[in-house]
Amino acid sequence: MKANGVKPNAVTFTGLLSACCHAELVEEGLCLFNLMERFRVEPLIQHYGCIVDLLGQIGHLEEAYEFIVGMQVEGDAVLWRSLLNACKVHGDVVMGEKVAKVLLGIQTEASFVSKIDAYEDYIALSNVYASAERWEDVEMVRQAIKAKGIETKPGRKVDIKCVCPVCKQEKKKEIRCGELEISLED
Secondary structure (H helix, E strand, O other): OOOOOOOOOHHHHHHHHHHHHHHOOHHHHHHHHHHHHHOOOOOOHHHHHHHHHHHHHOOOHHHHHHHHHOOOOOOOHHHHHHHHHHHHHHOOHHHHHHHHHHHHHHHHHOOOOOHHHHHHHHHHHHHHHHHOOOHHHHHHHHHHHHHOOOOOOOOOEEEEEEEOOOOOOEEEEEEEOOOOOEEOOO
């Protein structure tokens, strides 16, 4: 890019950081994030999200937490959910509780949070406890869900038919939620 006189922009950095995240290239991702300032690119929530995902994937949960807290923009529920999931994956119940408190606090402040979002956040915390085999805590979270009147409709199975235009093969997959038929055309 430099040889052609092209400067990277926010989209460029999103792609680069996403690639680092997928390849678990922590040092490179952090280096790229820090380079944004040099190119006068203001970090956006998606850039922060890539770094949180990257740190969470490799188990640097405390660093990810501090990263969110120290951001120039306010961390949204998506970032906190990403970190909460990383806590479950890495079995860090203490950090999971800390993150869940922040996440549930965001819900308390926001009047527009749907009951489904609230339900999913409580279930995510319950899953953190379950992964650590803390069954009493799992039950406590489930009771809190009931006490707050938070509920969601159960999912349902749907068949999807996808026809590939190149090989004309039909493949069926099962997913949850609405009915959908996809046909890829040349």
